[in-house]
Amino acid sequence: MTAAQDDPYSTPFESGNGNRTATWAECIAFYERLAARFPGVLHWRQIGLSDTGAPIHAGVVTADGVFDRETLRRQRRPVFFNNNGIHPGEPEGIDACMALVRDFCLQPDRLAALGDTVFLFIPVYNVDGCINRQATSRVNQLGPESFGFRGNGRHLDLNRDFIKCDSLAAQVFNRFFTAWDPDVMVDTHTSNGADYACTMTLIPTQPDKLGGGLGDFLRERMLPAIYGDMDRRGWPTCPYVNLLAETPDDGIEDFLDLPRFSTGYAALHHTIGFMPETHMLKPFADRVASMRTLVEVVLAFTLANAARIQALRNEARVAAARQTRWPLTWRNDHDRPASLRFRGYQAVRTPSRLGNYERLAYDRSQPWEKDIVHFDRCVEDIAVAAPKAYLVPQAWREVIERLQWNGVEMRRLEADQLFDAARVYRVQQVASRPNAYEGHMFHDQVTLASHTEPFQARAGDMWVPLDQPNARYAVETLEPEAHDSFFRWGFFNSVLEKKEAFSAYVFEDTALQMLEDEPDLRRRFEEWKTANPAKLSDQGAVLGFLFAHGRRHAEPEWRRYPVVALMQAVPLVTARA
Incomplete structure (x- = not known):
């Protein structure tokens, strides 16, 4: 022993x-x-x-x-x-x-x-x-x-x-x-x-x-x-x-x-x-x-x-509590190469015995040492102006608890409040991985439109100020374009689904009336027809466009990102819950 x-x-x-x-x-x-x-x-x-x-x-x-x-x-x-x-x-x-x-x-x-x-x-x-x-x-x-x-x-x-x-x-x-x-x-x-x-x-x-x-x-x-x-x-x-x-x-x-x-x-x-x-x-x-x-x-x-x-x-x-601009995504900076002294082995390629290709191997009897390029810098790719706070609706409990686990300071609203200058996102398009990634259909690409409007918060919603040490965690999880935001991981996928549909034989007449009543819809429909002539023979595609883009049957929550960014922290109106 x-x-x-x-x-x-x-x-x-x-x-x-x-x-x-x-x-x-x-x-x-x-x-x-x-x-x-x-x-x-x-x-x-x-x-x-x-x-x-x-x-x-x-x-x-x-x-x-x-x-x-x-x-x-x-x-x-x-x-x-x-x-x-x-x-x-x-x-x-x-x-x-x-x-x-x-x-x-x-x-x-x-x-x-x-x-x-x-x-x-x-x-x-x-x-x-x-x-x-x-x-x-x-x-x-x-x-x-x-x-x-x-x-x-x-x-x-x-x-x-x-x-x-x-x-x-x-x-x-x-x-x-x-x-x-x-x-x-x-x-x-x-x-x-x-x-x-x-x-x-x-x-x-x-x-x-x-x-x-x-x-x-x-x-x-x-x-x-x-x-x-x-x-x-x-x-x-x-x-x-x-x-x-x-x-x-x-x-x-x-x-x-x-x-x-x-x-x-x-x-x-x-x-x-x-x-x-x-x-x-x-x-x-x-x-x-x-x-x-x-x-x-x-x-x-x-x-x-x-x-x-x-x-x-x-x-x-x-600095995080005072930051006025937040990076959301990063990329390797290939404009600033560095040099790295590296010890490697000779790469050798030989015909494969399994298929019609060459296989790679490394020959340890042929070591080498030389300088290779090393891109050791990253630069911001997408950034966003820092809001004063976020509002997370109480319905999204799984998001709120993750913020709490990570020490993010927040306060539950005790009464209904109307906030001015809320940055609201609408999801234009998402491109997800074709296969499941760690249990989720991860959204690799996210295209957003944003606008500013008053926002009605409800008693029980969570107010997340950014003048706090844990602001970075809040920003990089709640901003939908961030690399690993909760949105990219599918926490808000239900807002991507339209909840109502139509029967074509009834909606055909309604759609004609919508084109009369909504000039903006008429303009967008003409643009769509010019861009998609082959789809004009597809009744579902034609009526689907009008149903999705018209105001009459709009579903406000459809493709509307639930978390809003407050550009001003003071509410316009506070009402009793």
């Missing part, structure tokens, strides 16, 4: 053969032993349930044994958050975190080095997937010998669920993240894709999207320090290899981390996020070692710069 196998605090990875990861049961039992033996170091508790009813746990490590969240918040203690097992087939973070927490318990100097910083962690986020074990779902991955599955109990990818919160796990995570408000987050993963020399690659919160002084600090100070320290510790790291073409030779661009992903979600809370991605074809033992090193490197930087990070986050919150 090896020393590791004889050690009651060795992890399954350490006591195994370097190609084994802990099961969920082993992981939880390990932390329970540590928490029982070291109650002044580790506080361990259940924070919720998964969709299959399994418990989700979290741990807190502090150097002084203070674990109460409200006390720590009052003391303004920095919080470093390590999330693991969101994709349990990518388990390096699970094993690395176990060893790191164990060492906090056993090594007083390491614990003391935390100072005032709180080490917060979720050992296994996707519990359902971790329990669902096999050795085949990661098609291109080298080890470990057995691992969990990407999907949770509802077959959802939790790294697409942070905004829509279809899973109980995401609902737990939203509340947990908001309550603890971490300053820095590391969410551990394994990469798919091209072959290259680095074991570790890194997706940070995109600095331009993070914005302001916080984004500048991440780009100019934090990332160079992390890459430099990883290199000095023997694990050279490069940006995530997000290819421009088929191979790295042609360059890479920053991953656009939308709010559906962990780092994009973190940005909505002005948290600096990192998604380390170890390379799938490197030995599992190397992947675990590089992952632990990455967590330690980011933690060390956080410890040394905690006051500055907290100050920049506070500045970001103040």
